[in-house]
Amino acid sequence: MRLATFFRQGTLSALLALFAFLPAFGADLDEIRHIGKIRHIGIRYANFVTGAGDGFDVDLMKGFARYIGVDYELVYSDFYSVIRDTLGKDIVNTPDGLALQGNFPVRGDVISAGFTHLPWREKFLLFSEPTFPSQVLLVAPANSRLSPIQPSGNLASDIAATKALIGTHSLLVMEKTCLDPSGYGIVGNVVDLRKLTSSTNLNEMVPAMLDGTADIALLDVPDVIRDLDQWSGQIKILGPISEPQVLATAFPKDAENLRDAFNNYLRQIKQDGTYDALVDKYYPGVRSFFSDFF
Structure with missing residues (x-):
């Protein structure tokens, strides 16, 4: 009897030890409603997730939690870990891609953090309908000798003219984000490509450039809006590097019902004015960049 009891206790301990190392897999809509909570993975970036418990995406996801009738939890991550924190696996380069x-x-159920809908990410994640517009720009310190391009009325021509400004100037980039140069035909053409490795926070791009890490930097429009205010008079926009992009909320591939519920919620708040209020609260002035989107 005692031996049997010992065996059962030993087996239970072994199982508990095993389960402690297993990932808590993400869930679809029914499971999240059963659990009663949605875990929002956010990244401190621009005004999407401020780090102070608010932000465009924080408010967006709090509203979604209310919409589906569950509690809300914010889980902080970064651009290098966010997919791993959502899927329980890392994305790695292999001979087959x-x-x-x-x-x-x-660590969470959904990514919502000014997350760019990029083709390579689409292989691993489901994306919602667009939540926000974006575009990658080239920026420089205000005292740089480089001058902004003269808009031609043709975006492809403007992108080419902006890339021509890079020349041999050192360019600050951040891999595995929307500021990864591999997505914009820059790699191999830039003599001095500098990767920001001291931080995984896109908010640090402008301070690093102004501190002399590089002559110029890639930056996206949401960050530009924030930085033009924070670093008023210290930076200037030289021109566009990319076509317009869209940001979206991302879900695991097997969370289609959760994604569909979010899309329904997003359509509703765009109709009732809640979405416009969020845009005006966190990104005043963005409509002048993207009048077509809004």
């Missing part, structure tokens, strides 16, 4: 590998704890 990008692939998911490894086993890690799943």
Whole structure:
């Protein structure tokens, strides 16, 4: 009897130890409603997730939690870890292309953080309808000898003219984000490409450039809007590097019902004025950049 009891206790301990290392897999809509909470993975970036408990995407996801009738939890991550924190696997380069590998704890159910809908991410994630517009720009310190391009009325020509400004100037970029130069035909053409490695926060791009890490930098429009205010008179926009992009909320591939519920919620708040209020609260002036989107 005692031996049997010992065996059962030993087996239970072993199982508990095993489960402690298994990831808490993400869930679809029914499971999240059963659990009663949605875990929003956010990244401190521009005004999407401020780090102070608010932001465009924080308010957006709090509203979605109310819409589906569950509690809300914000889980902080960064651009290098966010997919791993959602899927429990890292994206790695293999001879056959990008692939998911490894086993890690799943820390959240949905990514909403000014997250750019990029083609390579679409292989691993479901994306919602667009939540916000964006575009990658080239910026420089205000005292740089480089001058902004003269808009031609043709975006492709303007992008080419902006890239021509880079020349041999050192360019600050951040890999695995929308500021990764590999997506814009820059890699191989820039003599002095500098990767920001001291931080995974896009908010640090302008301070690093102004501190002399590089002559010029890639930056996206939401960050530009924030930085033109924070670093007033210290930076200038030289021109566009990319076509217009869209930001969206991202879900695991097997969370289609959750994604569909979010799309319904997004359409509703765009109709009732809640969405416009969020845009005006966190990004005043953005409509002048993207009048077509809004």
